[in-house]
Amino acid sequence: MSGEAAFIAALRGLASHPAARGLADDCAVLELGGETLILTHxxxxxxxxxLPGQDPADVAWKLLATNLSDLASKGAEPIGVLLGYSLAEDNTRFAAGLSAALTHFNVPLLGGDTVRNPGPQTLGLTALGRATHRPVPSRSGAKAGDGIWITGPVGAAMLGFEALSAGNTSADTSADTSAYRRPVPRLAEGRMLAPLVTAMMDVSDGLLLDARRMAEASAATFALDPGAIPFPAALSAERKRDALGWGDDYELLFTLPAGMRPPCPAHRIGTVLPRADAPLLLGGAAPEGPLGYEHC
Amino acid sequence: MSGEAAFIAALRGLASHPAARGLADDCAVLELGGETLILTHxxxxxxxxxLPGQDPADVAWKLLATNLSDLASKGAEPIGVLLGYSLAEDNTRFAAGLSAALTHFNVPLLGGDTVRNPGPQTLGLTALGRATHRPVPSRSGAKAGDGIWITGPVGAAMLGFEALSAGNTSADTSADTSAYRRPVPRLAEGRMLAPLVTAMMDVSDGLLLDARRMAEASAATFALDPGAIPFPAALSAERKRDALGWGDDYELLFTLPAGMRPPCPAHRIGTVLPRADAPLLLGGAAPEGPLGYEHC
Known part of the structure; x- marks a missing residue:
């Protein structure tokens, strides 16, 4: 909406610090004392x-994982996190899930705040990381001729969300919901790729939307080959277009110079072209319909 | 409540990183690349x-100021902030207030996130600062014989809150509400004091409660002289005890070795004693009644 767009634009205008690519690029990049810090919230x-009935342990995991995914897209090594937590009736499952996730990703909880909020529970997490390679990968470096790659399939989180919604249960721990409940940030892949990529980001809002964003930031056109995009085996052919516009998979989308192959498992899904009228082509044509989840 | 206390305790247990004094001490202190970072959320x-009717520009100011006050208590110089913002119907006043506050305190907005929240508006801010003196002041260094000092009066925010509540207006810009609406973090004082103090914190939850916390952290007893505590001129004598248990003034409470005088305006309000039965004495006796605002 226009008021919200104006607010976001105002915030972006405020983010005038040279290091502050944050509001446009999910992360802030800050040179400090010989290190390059990456910050995301x-x-x-x-x-x-x-979903209201979801296990708070899964919510805690996802809150951490999505922020760490932003660090992964910068090739950063996590340093620690700060938690903003509005208290629920029972907080034990959240604490257990957060503890498990912090241990799993070997990240310390550095601090935070707790509040009472009479409305829906609202959580915030700030993640701090250290760049392992400079310059830090951004969305804006893709060049015509580069290959477009993704670290894994799109659509698993969509299927997981649908299974969880249908079952309406928080106790469902079957593998087909885990992609939605407990995404795994591609931290190791991000560090391996950072020295090689011309551009990189995590796919949080939908492959088509995020690919278009990267194309726009790079002043290029991204031509995606629909036949080359990986999908989970359980996805039916008629749901593929939906999956392209669904987020939450947290794979890394990146570009490599022509001829270069990535040092980790990944799928080549297209080619960067000189900027044409449309920033994004899918099978040669600008895709119709929703491209992904547009943040407010 | 016990469940909440258990959750906070669990989070504190999670905050096992050596640098993570955060959940006990409002700030995390982190050595990185030759710098000492201070982080607070x-x-x-x-x-x-x-108050629901308050001017969002004042809310933005206060959100920034209270976080910068945590940095001030560490003698830190602000580097930047990240904002977590749940969108309201109209966000223009918030953006204007945030812009004014960022300019006033010369702090860049590095990034953040916006969400839709159908409940009460919930905001989070992460502030990042650089220590100007090491070791970084903490709550735990007060020694028997030290003087106890405060940078300014307590009770002005209480009077401001009461005036604002009574007037029920967001347009009231008279001086008597500004202490509540637009607190000013003692950043310059914090930097001046950091090399000298044995302990320091900001008074956010009430002088008596925060003094007791500092006494407990320092394993000492704090003896406060009620006649020496500064109050605003507008405060009547019978409200002084209320003011001692009211927070939001964001003055710095600190201890200095016997005989040392602070390099900035401040009031000596007591003396650190060896730890006795009571951690806090007011006019020679343990104070009765509420000491301050106990966070959930």
Whole structure:
């Protein structure tokens, strides 16, 4: 909406620090004392970013994982996180899930704040990381001729969300919901790729939308080959277009110079072209319909 | 409540990183690349931390100021902030207030996130600073014989809150509400004091409560002289005890070795004693009644 767009634009205008690519690029990049810091802050709201009946342990995991995914897209090594937590009736499952996730990703909780909020539970997490390669990968470096790659399939989180919604249960721990409940940030892949890529980002809002964003930031056109895009085996052919516009998979989307192959498993899904009228082509044509989840 | 206390305790247990004094001490202190970083994250909720009718520009100011006050208590120089913002119907006043506050305190907005939240507006801010003196002041260094000092009066925010509540207006810009609406973090004082103090913190939750916390952290008893505590001129004598248990003034409370005088305006309000039965004495006796605002 226009008021919101104006607010976001105002915030972006405020983010005038040379290091502050944050509001445009999910992360802030800051030179400090010989290190390059990466900072990101994401919020999650009950009923908006997770299903009301979901296990709070999964919510804690996802809150951490999505922020770490932003660090992964910069090739950063996590240093620590700060938690903003609005208290629920029972907080034990959240604490257990957060503990498990912090241990799994070997990240310390550095601090934070707790509040009472009479409305839907609202969570925020700030993640701090250290760049392992400079310059830090951005969205804006893709060059005509580069290959377009992705580290894994798109659509698994969509299927997981649908299974969880249908079952309406928080106890469902079957593998087909885990992609939605417990995404795994591509931290190791991000570090391996950072020295090689011309551009990189995580796919949080839908492959088509995020690919278009990268194309726009790079002043290029991204031509995607629909036949080359990886999907989960369980996805039916008629759901593929939906999956292209669904987010939450947290794979890394990146570009490599022509002829270069990535040092980790990944799929080549297209080629960067000189900027044409459309920033994004899917099978040669600008895709119709929703490209992904447009953040407010 | 016990469940909440258990959750906070669990989070504190998670904050096992050597640098992570955060959940006990409002700030995380982190050595990185030859610098000492200070990190803090505070949340504010509509109807809990501000009056529903308040000017969003004041809310933005206060959100920034309270986080910068945590940096001030560490003698830190602000580097930048990240904002977690749940969108309201009209966001223009918030953006204007945030812009004014960022300019006033010369702090860049590095990034952040916006969400839709159908409940009360919930805001989070992460502030990042650079220590100007090491070791970084903490709450735990006060020694028997030290003088106890405060940079300014307590009770002005209480009077401001009461005036604002009574007037029920967001347009009231008279001086008597500004202490509540637009607190000023003692950044310059914090930097001047950091090399000298044995302990320091900002008074956010009430002088008596915060003094007791510092006494407990320092394993000492703090003896406060009620006649020496500064109050605003507008405060009547019978409200002084209320003011001692009211927070939001964001003055710095600190201890100095016997005989040392501070390099900035401040009031000596007591003396650190060896730890006795009571951690806090007011006019020679343990104070009765509420000491301050106990965070959930």
């Amino acid at each position: 994401d919020m999650m709201v009950e009923g908006v970013h997770w | 505070d949340m504010m909720v509509e109807g809990v931390h501000w």
